[in-house]
Amino acid sequence: MHRIDVSPEMIALLGSGPARLPEQSGSGRLFMLGFGSVGQSASMRMIDRPTVEDLNRESGSRLILLVTREACERVADGPVPLQFDTAYYLPAPLRAIALSIRDCDLHEAAATPYRLAKCIELLCDILRTAREGGFIPIGQDAILSRADSERLLAARRLIEERWAEKLTLDMIARACGLNRAKLTRGFRDMFDCSVADAIAQQRLGKAGEMLLATELPVSSIGYRCGYLNNTSFTRAFVRRFGIAPTQYRSHRLAA
Structure with a gap:
């Protein structure tokens, strides 16, 4: 060789x-x-x-x-x-x-x-x-076809790129050429999380970045990241990071 x-x-x-x-x-x-x-x-x-x-x-x-x-x-x-x-x-x-x-x-x-x-x-x-999780195990074909695996990767990329939009299971499924049942079941099998979990993770990650990089009010950041009110945003943020958005901002900036 x-x-x-x-x-x-x-x-x-x-x-x-x-x-x-x-x-x-x-x-x-x-x-x-x-x-x-x-x-x-x-x-x-x-x-x-x-x-x-x-x-x-x-x-x-x-x-x-x-x-x-x-x-x-x-x-x-x-x-x-x-x-x-x-x-x-x-x-x-x-x-x-x-x-x-x-x-x-x-x-x-x-x-x-x-x-x-x-x-x-x-x-x-x-x-x-x-x-970025872009490799598909060949042995996985016993559960998902290669084409469906690639469609699920496309669904995750769509979430990563369009996280600020109003995303629904039906819209993601149509955009990626999957039916709703195969999207939900296949997403969990392939990524070990639900579609909703992936959307929330992406939005809350972006919210954390905005809290540190901007001086926007917490409520404005929550709205920009897809949360209709400050209560639902704060509740989701606490589940993800363990502290409220205001505390997250003050603790990180003080560090």
Whole structure:
């Protein structure tokens, strides 16, 4: 396999056939990307403390990123929220980056820095996607189809982007191509919370930011975040943060 020495903390291996484990990489993290083929989805799995057997579990064309755990957690800004040795669907934008590394046809002097930069971009986007919950486990198809899983991800993105609007189950379901029952059941299965919980979490998180970044009255912030009166806003805020909005503002600003 072709080896790309990206940095002292990261090595990439590209191609097919047997691969050897570089020195001192067995204590890091391995990201194994399969490009997919007819009837087979592109995939990605993360392995902690990889062995030679892990590298050669698949014999086809693949891209392997070997990264130190410290680098992963630094770039991810904390632990990487993926299950070890679980196969995930590789989202199309990440597959496109991986293919650009594999299919680069520049001359050698240009191909080396190009692939190096793309490997860094790929790692950063893998960790960002993981942090945003954008990976779907392949094994989940026994419960949800891949298409329905992607629709549920779209529903969550809609909540994150349109949290200030009046969101209803029927509106979200229609916008994402799901029926109401599949939205409510699938959302809880996939994200371990209800649609209402996700909306409240998003709105109250934004309210907390506004309390610290603006001098708007508490009642105005509550209204902007979708609460029709100050009582319902304060009650929801206390459930989420443990203190009232006025106390939250004064305690944080005094700290």
